Amino acid sequence: MGSNRLEAFSDGVLAIIITIMVLELEVPEGHEWSDLWDATGLGLLTYLLSFVYIGIYWNNHHHLFQICDEVDGGVLWANLLLLFSLSLYPFTTAWMDESELAQVPVVAYGINLLAAGASFYVLEHMMARLPGQRDKLREAFGRTTKEQLSLLLYTLGILLALFTEPWVGLVPYVLVALM
Amino acid sequence: MGSNRLEAFSDGVLAIIITIMVLELEVPEGHEWSDLWDATGLGLLTYLLSFVYIGIYWNNHHHLFQICDEVDGGVLWANLLLLFSLSLYPFTTAWMDESELAQVPVVAYGINLLAAGASFYVLEHMMARLPGQRDKLREAFGRTTKEQLSLLLYTLGILLALFTEPWVGLVPYVLVALM
Amino acid sequence: MGSNRLEAFSDGVLAIIITIMVLELEVPEGHEWSDLWDATGLGLLTYLLSFVYIGIYWNNHHHLFQICDEVDGGVLWANLLLLFSLSLYPFTTAWMDESELAQVPVVAYGINLLAAGASFYVLEHMMARLPGQRDKLREAFGRTTKEQLSLLLYTLGILLALFTEPWVGLVPYVLVALM
Amino acid sequence: MGSNRLEAFSDGVLAIIITIMVLELEVPEGHEWSDLWDATGLGLLTYLLSFVYIGIYWNNHHHLFQICDEVDGGVLWANLLLLFSLSLYPFTTAWMDESELAQVPVVAYGINLLAAGASFYVLEHMMARLPGQRDKLREAFGRTTKEQLSLLLYTLGILLALFTEPWVGLVPYVLVALM
Numbered sequence: 260m261g262s263n264r265l266e267a268f269s270d271g272v273l274a275i276i277i278t279i280m281v282l283e284l285e286v287p288e289g290h291e292w293s294d295l296w297d298a299t300g301l302g303l304l305t306y307l308l309s310f311v312y313i314g315i316y317w318n319n320h321h322h323l324f325q326i327c328d329e330v331d332g333g334v335l336w337a338n339l340l341l342l343f344s345l346s347l348y349p350f351t352t353a354w355m356d357e358s359e360l361a362q363v364p365v366v367a368y369g370i371n372l373l374a375a376g377a378s379f380y381v382l383e384h385m386m387a388r389l390p391g392q393r394d395k396l397r398e399a400f401g402r403t404t405k406e407q408l409s410l411l412l413y414t415l416g417i418l419l420a421l422f423t424e425p426w427v428g429l430v431p432y433v434l435v436a437l438m
Numbered sequence: 439m440g441s442n443r444l445e446a447f448s449d450g451v452l453a454i455i456i457t458i459m460v461l462e463l464e465v466p467e468g469h470e471w472s473d474l475w476d477a478t479g480l481g482l483l484t485y486l487l488s489f490v491y492i493g494i495y496w497n498n499h500h501h502l503f504q505i506c507d508e509v510d511g512g513v514l515w516a517n518l519l520l521l522f523s524l525s526l527y528p529f530t531t532a533w534m535d536e537s538e539l540a541q542v543p544v545v546a547y548g549i550n551l552l553a554a555g556a557s558f559y560v561l562e563h564m565m566a567r568l569p570g571q572r573d574k575l576r577e578a579f580g581r582t583t584k585e586q587l588s589l590l591l592y593t594l595g596i597l598l599a600l601f602t603e604p605w606v607g608l609v610p611y612v613l614v615a616l617m
Numbered sequence: 618m619g620s621n622r623l624e625a626f627s628d629g630v631l632a633i634i635i636t637i638m639v640l641e642l643e644v645p646e647g648h649e650w651s652d653l654w655d656a657t658g659l660g661l662l663t664y665l666l667s668f669v670y671i672g673i674y675w676n677n678h679h680h681l682f683q684i685c686d687e688v689d690g691g692v693l694w695a696n697l698l699l700l701f702s703l704s705l706y707p708f709t710t711a712w713m714d715e716s717e718l719a720q721v722p723v724v725a726y727g728i729n730l731l732a733a734g735a736s737f738y739v740l741e742h743m744m745a746r747l748p749g750q751r752d753k754l755r756e757a758f759g760r761t762t763k764e765q766l767s768l769l770l771y772t773l774g775i776l777l778a779l780f781t782e783p784w785v786g787l788v789p790y791v792l793v794a795l796m
Numbered sequence: 797m798g799s800n801r802l803e804a805f806s807d808g809v810l811a812i813i814i815t816i817m818v819l820e821l822e823v824p825e826g827h828e829w830s831d832l833w834d835a836t837g838l839g840l841l842t843y844l845l846s847f848v849y850i851g852i853y854w855n856n857h858h859h860l861f862q863i864c865d866e867v868d869g870g871v872l873w874a875n876l877l878l879l880f881s882l883s884l885y886p887f888t889t890a891w892m893d894e895s896e897l898a899q900v901p902v903v904a905y906g907i908n909l910l911a912a913g914a915s916f917y918v919l920e921h922m923m924a925r926l927p928g929q930r931d932k933l934r935e936a937f938g939r940t941t942k943e944q945l946s947l948l949l950y951t952l953g954i955l956l957a958l959f960t961e962p963w964v965g966l967v968p969y970v971l972v973a974l975m
Contacts, residue, residue, distance in 0.1 A: 264445065264449065264500050265500075266801065267446065267449055268452070268453055271449055271450055272453045272456060274453075274808030275453060275454055275458070275808070275812055278812040278813055279460075279461060279812070279816065281816075281883050281884065281886055281887050282819065283465075284887050286820075286887065286890045286894055287891060290895040290898035290900050290901055291900050292900055295891075295900070310876075310880055310883070311876075314873075314876040317805060318872060321801050321802075339489075339490075339493045342456075343486070343489055346457055346460050349460055349461070353465045354465050354474075357465055363469050363470055363471055367474065443624065443628065444679075450633070451632045451636055454632060454633055455636055458636065458637065462644075514676060515672075518669075518672040521635075522668055525636055525668070526639065528639055529639050529642050529644065529657075532644045533644050537648040540648035541648070542648050542649055542650055546653065622807065623858075626811055626854060629807055629808055629812070632811075633812055633816070634815055637816065637819060640819065693855060694851075697847075701844070705818065707818055708821050708836075711823045715823055716827040719827035720827070721827050721828055721829055721832070722827055
């Protein structure tokens with residue numbers, strides 16, 4: 260089975276996820292800069308963060324399916340798992356934002372990031388099972404150190420949010436987006 | 439008439455349906471795990487269920503149009519009927535979730551599942567009418583036992599929700615998703 | 618300039634319009650069939666009507682660009698005009714539904730239908746200006762009687778809604794969808 | 797890396813932005829023309845304005861990637877920056893509309909327009925870095941006077957909104973849309 264329609268469908272889902280997050284931004288009731296900042300300042304920053312993440316996933320997804328154009332049932336389901344994790348970003352982002360960075364929502368956001376990262380990992384492994392694709396993947400992605408580092412940083416962020424101030428947990432999250 | 443643009447349009451609609459369901463999830467007002475569970479726990483599970491269904495439909499739709507690339511007016515309308523049924527999933531999912539699995543909403547969800555399943559059936563039959571496609575379809579889908587079983591299980595779920603506890607009706611629905 | 622990306626963009630917009638209308642459906646607060654009917658019964662019917670219209674436009678749009686694959690600036694703008702008119706369907710549908718078919722909203726819906734019909738007409742004429750396309754269009758669409766009849770029926774619906782009972786105006790609207 | 801999937805993804809995002817703005821339109825509570833005008837009159841006009849802008853960006857984006865089909869990481873990120881700016885249009889449009897053209901929201905809208913214009917500029921320059929593309933771009937877009945004029949007019953609009961009546965700032969914004 261070719262990967263064209265899977266790519267088109269994933270692009271559609273990612274395009275929607277990245278765009279509907281803006282619907283979660285609350286329009287300020289007042290008409291001053293301070294109202295914008297109070298009602299939406301944090302929301303704009305967390306939106307930017309999640310936008311960058313989805314952009315990175317789109318980019319990596321694009322890259323992955325340029326190398327491999329053979330897909331099977333396992334790859335289809337791993338891809339859906341990834342899309343499901345990513346589709347929760349607007350929800351966890353909104354919760355984290357509305358709670359003004361309370362501990363549990365920051366941890367929940369981190370778990371969501373971790374789940375998406377792990378799903379991407381699963382997707383790669385499902386693709387590497389297919390004959391002839393392992394070598395192409397290894398060549399293109401190397402030893403995937405960057406990916407493992409992301410998973411580590413998400414975990415670190417979760418732990419920091421749990422055992423220090425919640426906002427400290429955001430530091431490793433932002434680092435991943437900047438990598 | 440070729441099927442390319444029909445596939446692209448259907449992919450677009452399915453991508454939107456699968457994604458906007460997350461907008462129906464209510465962001466919890468509190469900041470604890472218990473608030474997440476109370477406000478959204480059931481919503482996340484029903485979202486997951488509907489996400490899997492739409493994923494399966496996308497998969498089957500993809501499969502169907504890989505075999506047949508000839509479409510006519512009847513196929514176009516059967517396809518729109520299917521998309522209409524599926525477009526109601528976010529609505530019936532939200533009602534079932536907000537009612538905390540009350541009887542009527544669970545039955546309504548089952549009717550929606552049944553309508554989508556029947557529409558897919560109609561779509562296949564409209565495609566099988568076109569010259570030369572019946573054999574290709576029969577070869578690829580066999581005697582479509584799995585599909586008929588789904589319709590049966592949806593009906594069973596509706597009956598169970600009507601005559602026993604509503605949540606029991608969900609068991610056959612979940613079974614279809616796992617098949 | 619080729620028409621491929623214009624078609625893809627239009628498909629995307631139409632797919633979104635046809636799908637987000639479901640977000641305007643109010644989830645019933647009660648859990649009985651009567652609650653579904655009271656809160657959403659009319660909404661489901663008007664949603665179905667608008668869904669069919671958008672489906673017809675997608676179909677006609679598809680047909681039009683299969684015949685003509687040459688576009689210029691005028692065609693681009695006429696196409697955007699059509700998409701703008703169609704993008705208002707979720708809004709006018711919701712107003713008509715929430716007003717329970719009051720006179721002005723039914724008329725406003727009719728004006729919206731008329732505006733979209735007229736935009737499609739403009740689009741065809743912009744395409745017929747391009748060298749070599751007039752004949753192809755005339756051959757494929759004949760004397761476009763059906764289209765002119767739609768515009769007439771929309772006008773009739775508006776007049777009926779204005780001078781008799783509002784719901785009477787819906788009769789010609791529904792007739793167009795069934796044609 | 798070819799530009800096909802980047803174009804498809806951008807088309808998806810633009811199609812969603814242009815369409816979801818209609819979800820921000822408040823459905824009037826009353827059923828008279830005056831209710832429509834009071835609740836939504838301004839909203840319809842600002843929606844139209846933003847719709848035209850997104851239409852222009854889609855058009856220019858289309859044009860740009862018809863000339864250049866080579867992209868690299870820098871182009872990808874510049875493109876995401878553009879999409880991020882444009883994705884804020886529904887938000888700033890809604891704020892400007894709900895404030896009934898108060899000063900700060902009109903300025904914020906102008907800053908958003910300016911940010912998108914500047915991002916498009918950055919995108920062009922990232923594409924012009926790639927070997928062999930500078931000449932093609934220069935030939936097709938000339939000295940980009942129109943683009944620089946837009947940036948100037950956005951700035952003028954912001955200044956007028958700041959130092960005269962807010963609605964005066966809209967005049968240069970509208971001029972750009974009509975250019």
